[in-house]
Amino acid sequence: MFAAVDFGASSGRVMAARVGPGTLELAELRRFPNRPVRVAGTLHWDILGLYGNVLDGLRAAPSGLVSVGIDSWAVDYGLLDERGALLGNPVHYRDARTDGVMERVRAELGDDHLYQVSGLQFLPFNTVYQLVAESAEVLKRARTLLLIPDLVGYWLTGRIGAERTNASTTGLLDVRTGAWSRPLLDRLGLPAELLPDLREPGDAVGTLRADVAEETGLRADLPVTAVASHDTASAVAAVPASGERFGYISCGTWSLVGVELPEPVLTEASREANFTNEGGVDGTVRYLRNVMGLWPLQECLRAWDSPDLPALLAEAARVPALRSLIDPDDPEFLPPGGMPERIAAHCRRRGMPEPGTRAETVRCVLDSLALAHRAAIRQAARLSGREVEVVHLVGGGSRNELLCQLTADACGLPVVAGPVEATALGNVLVQARAHGVVGDLAEMRALVAGTQPLRRYEPRGDESAWSDAAARIGLG
Numbered sequence: 001m002f003a004a005v006d007f008g009a010s011s012g013r014v015m016a017a018r019v020g021p022g023t024l025e026l027a028e029l030r031r032f033p034n035r036p037v038r039v040a041g042t043l044h045w046d047i048l049g050l051y052g053n054v055l056d057g058l059r060a061a062p063s064g065l066v067s068v069g070i071d072s073w074a075v076d077y078g079l080l081d082e083r084g085a086l087l088g089n090p091v092h093y094r095d096a097r098t099d100g101v102m103e104r105v106r107a108e109l110g111d112d113h114l115y116q117v118s119g120l121q122f123l124p125f126n127t128v129y130q131l132v133a134e135s136a137e138v139l140k141r142a143r144t145l146l147l148i149p150d151l152v153g154y155w156l157t158g159r160i161g162a163e164r165t166n167a168s169t170t171g172l173l174d175v176r177t178g179a180w181s182r183p184l185l186d187r188l189g190l191p192a193e194l195l196p197d198l199r200e201p202g203d204a205v206g207t208l209r210a211d212v213a214e215e216t217g218l219r220a221d222l223p224v225t226a227v228a229s230h231d232t233a234s235a236v237a238a239v240p241a242s243g244e245r246f247g248y249i250s251c252g253t254w255s256l257v258g259v260e261l262p263e264p265v266l267t268e269a270s271r272e273a274n275f276t277n278e279g280g281v282d283g284t285v286r287y288l289r290n291v292m293g294l295w296p297l298q299e300c301l302r303a304w305d306s307p308d309l310p311a312l313l314a315e316a317a318r319v320p321a322l323r324s325l326i327d328p329d330d331p332e333f334l335p336p337g338g339m340p341e342r343i344a345a346h347c348r349r350r351g352m353p354e355p356g357t358r359a360e361t362v363r364c365v366l367d368s369l370a371l372a373h374r375a376a377i378r379q380a381a382r383l384s385g386r387e388v389e390v391v392h393l394v395g396g397g398s399r400n401e402l403l404c405q406l407t408a409d410a411c412g413l414p415v416v417a418g419p420v421e422a423t424a425l426g427n428v429l430v431q432a433r434a435h436g437v438v439g440d441l442a443e444m445r446a447l448v449a450g451t452q453p454l455r456r457y458e459p460r461g462d463e464s465a466w467s468d469a470a471a472r473i474g475l476g
Contacts, residue, residue: 001064002435003029004427005054007072007148008231008396009253010034010298012050012056015421016065017428019437023153025431026421026452030057036092043095045076047086047148051155058216065218067310067431068156069227070421071234072148074129074169079134079142079194084300086151093125094335109187111271117184118278119175119264121290124331128171131190145194149229149286156224157206161199163226165233168279182304199226201233201281202434214431228281231290234426237281237441238419239392240449247377247388248288249407250422251397253295255369257376258288259386270383281430282441287384291372292328294397297365299339304358315359316366317402321461322469324355324364328372335443350473366474370406374466377411391415394422398455408457410466419452 004015014029032053036043057066079087091097101123106114111122120126121292131145146154147166150440154160167173167180172195174181185192199205213220228234235250254442264277265287278286301307303457326333326346344354347364355361373391381388391413392403398417408415419425429444438444470476 001062001225002066002428002431003058003061003068003229004310004424004431005057005068005070005132005152006231006234006424007034007050007070007425008423009073012053013424014054014060015424015428016061017062017424019428019432019447022273022447022450024425024447025254026424026428029060036094037089042097043092044089045092045148047078047151051152054152055212055216058218061218062272065222066435067223067225067426069225069431071227071231071427072152072164072166074147074230074232075125075130077127077130077145077147078151079138080144080146081141082143084144084154087138090148090151094132096335097133098124099128101133102126103134103141112268114171115271116266117174117181118171119266120169120171121274123275123290126171126386127169128184128188129306132188139191142191142194144196146196147229150196153205153224153226156208156212156345158209159206161205161226162196162198162203163229165201165228165279165281166230167198168277169230175266178279193463201226201228201430212394217441224429225434226320230278231423233278233280233286234424234430235422236260236286237426237444238422238429238448239394240416240419240445240452240454241390241392242445242449243440245387247376247380247391247413248396249373249391249393250395251393251403252395253293253298255291255293255373255397256286256288257291257373258380259384260390261287261384261386265384267383269422273382273383275383281426284441287380289376289380291369291376293369294334294400296326296328296333296339296343297362299336300343300358300361300365303340304337307358312362313400313402316362319360319363319434321363322367322465324352324360324442325350325371325469325473326364326368327473327475328365328368328459352472365399366403366406367469368412369403371466371470371473371475373407374410375414375470388413393417395417396420404455407458408459409461409463412459412463412466414459415457416454417457418454419448425452
């Protein structure tokens with residue numbers, strides 16, 4: 001029995017899993033919201049509240065637990081002082097403190113230099129830009145930077161380290177050597193000693209601290225195992241694919257869309273297309289692009305006070321396709337608040353009909369997201385030379401039947417939807433492999449395919465309509 005702590009950008013969960021030959025069973029121990037908190041104009045994560053929920057979840061774990069693993073969203077971090085105390089709640093990546101910082105760093109160091117070092121997509125909230133935005137006083141007091149899963153692992157075990165798949169999202173890791181880029185840190189004036197030693201998925205983090213064991217009722221020698229701690233890396237490890245000719249979409253608040261490769265792609269064309277090279281299990285490269293994902297829909301539902309989503313999706317399915325469209329990746333959709341109004345204004349500026357009902361707004365968002373999925377899959381295949389024959393859509397978005405069908409229609413490829421809890425499954429499978437229960441990555445994926453509910457969507461309709469729509473919003 002293995003426990004997965006899985007933090008998403010809008011919710012978290014602690015899961016227990018039974019893993020064995022032909023067996024992969026998940027049980028939810030605790031699920032909790034992950035709501036940011038604005039204090040004095042700065043948007044923070046409530047990291048202590050999240051940690052408290054982890055302890056509550058572990059307290060509910062069944063007997064016979066073998067290991068615990070932790071994954072989360074990327075880029076955000078906590079800073080520790082010389083005593084190991086947290087210097088304030090981690091700042092949320094959607095906070096405005098990085099406004100203009102990426103542009104300044106790119107102007108100073110050059111896009112090609114930054115891309116050749118990290119291989120990362122240019123996103124304003126990447127860790128490197130957050131660190132540049134930190135106050136000099138905070139950096140002077142800081143001794144250690146820990147990404148969110150490493151921070152929680154430190155609180156559970158007292159051991160400091162940085163897991164490599166998540167470290168690869170920071171912009172501070174050399175994509176060629178797999179080590180922290182000290183030359184880049186020097187050029188940015190950032191202290192290299194902040195960054196801890198690196199761990200691989202499957203490495204031992206440590207065992208529970210005595211006080212944690214006492215509080216949760218778990219044994220003091222229970223191991224915490226490093227997993228692919230970037231949630232997308234765990235999700236991709238659980239993609240139920242066979243062979244290499246597949247694309248993936250890990251769809252939740254964000255859609256992470258790409259292919260799996262043995263080596264990074266660092267060409268000028270890749271940089272100009274804003275594709276990222278992030279670490280995966282067994283040294284693989286997750287060659288992908290961040291797409292805004294279900295965030296606009298989530299914000300609309302919040303603005304509408306959480307209406308009946310299944311009924312709204314059924315109504316949206318009857319709305320004429322491709323009538324109103326947005327570019328989901330327009331920066332105007334990044335902040336929270338007022339999403340239905342911003343969508344209407346975006347359509348108006350582009351000379352498209354404004355959605356007049358909630359169902360029309362939902363259809364606008366899902367049509368647009370399917371188009372963004374199409375563009376990213378096609379670009380990933382072209383830039384990497386990796387042929388894509390099927391698209392695997394995993395995560396919470398795989399529950400959205402309308403989105404899955406629209407993605408198949410837009411891509412002109414079959415879409416296999418599921419598993420929903422791909423991240424937790426990837427988390428526990430890496431733990432299980434580290435403890436000798438399962439074999440290589442192919443065996444892990446075969447176990448997922450053989451045990452988890454999946455649904456296949458075949459493309460339908462006129463592909464030329466999707467091509468015309470993509471051209472209308474610059475995604476052709």
